[in-house]
Amino acid sequence: PLLPTGALSVEMHNLTFGYTPEEPVLHSLNIKLPAGRILGVLGRTGSGKTTLARLLLRLYEIQHGELLLAGIPIQQTRLHDLRQHIGMVTQDVQLFHASVRANLTYFQDDISDEQIIEVLKTLGLSNWYHSLPSGLDTILGSEGEGLSAGEAQLLALTRVFLRDPGLIIMDEASSRLDPATEQLLEQAINTLLAERTGIVIAHRLATIQRADDILIIEDGHILEYGPRQQL
Numbered sequence: 282p283l284l285p286t287g288a289l290s291v292e293m294h295n296l297t298f299g300y301t302p303e304e305p306v307l308h309s310l311n312i313k314l315p316a317g318r319i320l321g322v323l324g325r326t327g328s329g330k331t332t333l334a335r336l337l338l339r340l341y342e343i344q345h346g347e348l349l350l351a352g353i354p355i356q357q358t359r360l361h362d363l364r365q366h367i368g369m370v371t372q373d374v375q376l377f378h379a380s381v382r383a384n385l386t387y388f389q390d391d392i393s394d395e396q397i398i399e400v401l402k403t404l405g406l407s408n409w410y411h412s413l414p415s416g417l418d419t420i421l422g423s424e425g426e427g428l429s430a431g432e433a434q435l436l437a438l439t440r441v442f443l444r445d446p447g448l449i450i451m452d453e454a455s456s457r458l459d460p461a462t463e464q465l466l467e468q469a470i471n472t473l474l475a476e477r478t479g480i481v482i483a484h485r486l487a488t489i490q491r492a493d494d495i496l497i498i499e500d501g502h503i504l505e506y507g508p509r510q511q512l
């Protein structure tokens with residue numbers, strides 16, 4: 282079955298996973314995230330946060346238990362459809378040596394320049410856009426030359442926003458930004474997450490405050506899970 286448009290619910294029932302069968306890194310997770318809610322995920326290095334994100338993108342097949350998106354078992358979704366409906370924002374933004382337009386649309390030509398400019402404006406990147414020497418035709422370097430860390434992150438949000446996915450998985454950058462950029466980024470993240478389901482691996486206090494539910498994992502086990510106000 283195809284995934285519906287709009288925010289997607291996420292459910293895990295006794296989800297256990299290991300990179301090798303002998304050594305599970307996630308143990309019997311039970312999570313119920315209704316469509317449109319934001320889950321903040323906290324845990325130390327190696328606790329299993331990234332693994333959780335990988336399973337949602339179906340980079341690995343689940344071994345035990347169930348993972349449902351909009352009520353559909355993930356292994357029954359089509360990979361292409363699944364990845365259309367999930368927007369992933371990682372810590373390191375992958376840019377390529379191409380125009381700003383191509384970097385934002387992945388060469389998808391059904392996205393108009395007007396749409397791109399509108400989203401840049403919505404996400405607070407108008408000033409940055411107006412500073413570009415050749416507008417959307419400006420060529421970026423593959424290492425993101427000429428971009429600050431904050432701008433690169435804002436571009437990553439723009440890219441995801443343009444695809445309009447129903448579920449956002451975000452591994453937030455932990456680097457410190459100047460307060461003005463930080464504020465821009467917070468606003469952009471709020472805009473992106475509005476009316477979508479979000480699973481955010483949280484490195485910032487602002488994110489934890491924005492989450493409806495909090496999940497704390499330790500060594501692949503749930504340590505705490507519930508509505509933020511009750512924890």
Ligand code: ATP
Binds near residue numbers: 332
């Ligand atoms: P970090 O905060 O450092 O990103 P994390 O909470 O995201 O950590 P994971 O990367 O999910 O943790 O790792 C969970 C466990 O799985 C760790 O013990 C890790 O060593 C192991 N692991 C992660 N990726 C692989 C892999 N590709 N193959 C084998 N083991 C892996």
